[in-house]
Amino acid sequence: MAFEAVRKSTAPEIVVEQILKKLQSGEITTGARLPSQRELALSFGVGRSSMREALNALAVMGYLDVQQGRGTFIAQELPGTSPSISKLQAALKAGSLLDVIELRETLECKAAELAAERAESLHLRRLKQALRDMEDSRENYRRFLQADVEFHTTLAEATTNQIFSEILRFLLEKVVGHHETFKTTLISLEYRSRSIHTLKQVLACVKREDGRGAAEWMREHLNAIRRELKDIL
């Protein structure tokens, strides 16, 4: 037998709900100006402070835009009530590391390929530097990981496809999170050396604009990670 939590209805909450309803039903146009806080408080039958709390809450949520001396306006862009974002985050939290690897294999191989075709000298320099950092920090796990991520991030940026690079950055962030949660200091020194070697091959391919080669070496790199992961789990 389950009970529902008692829904307490405080004044600002009620006001927020009412305004939200009008907002979502399209009764108020974006960019429109609301009456002054004093008037609103009067017409809602609440005190100014309660009215202010409601308006502030809506502002924090991104629905309103309050400007001192000018008034309160409906936000130009209503926050896309997109539940997909939270679903994405939930999936990332719940999803298995192997799933992530599968995605990374798909995306990063293509990224390597595109990078080979489009990378500019700036990217090449950063890739080179990241590899040097990895070599210099073989024994320091955190720094190694950081340089590793830098390499992958730069490669993604070199695709000159902003969406591509942001999604990859997003994924990598989660990978790092996983590492930190599980304190995966376990990663073997041998694996690190092999990583550096493989990524050097990737960089070499990118330099000579060999897309297929870059993709293949990247696949090799990710397979190595997958193997390492399986050993640990």
Add this chain to the structure above:
Amino acid sequence: MAFEAVRKSTAPEIVVEQILKKLQSGEITTGARLPSQRELALSFGVGRSSMREALNALAVMGYLDVQQGRGTFIAQELPGTSPSISKLQAALKAGSLLDVIELRETLECKAAELAAERAESLHLRRLKQALRDMEDSRENYRRFLQADVEFHTTLAEATTNQIFSEILRFLLEKVVGHHETFKTTLISLEYRSRSIHTLKQVLACVKREDGRGAAEWMREHLNAIRRELKDIL
């Protein structure tokens, strides 16, 4: 000569910032109880209403949990302080449609391949149904688009890789958004017919577990979209 927007520092904002800093530096433990609003206001040197505004903002953001009669508590689960999400959204909004297509080609071809290996009968049924819906709504643009999205979404789900499917769902949502923004009713009837044909091939390949074939037909499908897009732009 560019100027930065003036950063107005209102009292509650400053308080929010300070509390946020303490929160993120881990100076306060989750679940801990804060001093009373009156005390806090005193120690921050602001009025109680300003203090309340700050606390409410933090509560809306999910950092705090205020309970009447009991006190204000740090939320048990601090909201993931990931700015990358908003960056991702920004990139999606600003990024070109061609970039999205490039990503889709990468992801959906792989999805088709994986689906061919893993799809269950439930997925096959839904894919079939989606194709039927597309055929039945050749003349109704919105319904056609909806069925189209359903096909791609189902294919993504058939990978049995939750993260994969969520990211694709996320991308597709944006594509639909683009369509609705630009009122792209322009898409030719011929294109629709060709889409249906190509996707039928994809489904056939998935049925006989031909991963390579499914990927190739999907690539064909996306190339058609790319061509259609170029014509429009």
Add this chain to the structure above:
DNA sequence: ACTCATCAGGTGTTCAGACCACTTTGACCA
């Protein structure tokens, strides 16, 4: 005619104080 400083009125912002509603606690009593 144009430019600029000034001012009045409206707006959001902040404050202080009072009171209300709720929760916890502990003293009290049957």
Add this chain to the structure above:
DNA sequence: TGGTCAAAGTGGTCTGAACACCTGATGAGT
């Protein structure tokens, strides 16, 4: 032991008064 009740502390709400800021009108000066 169990219930009742009052007190104290908490957040919730209201009010009136300043304060800070923006806008538009006014009018003096060029």
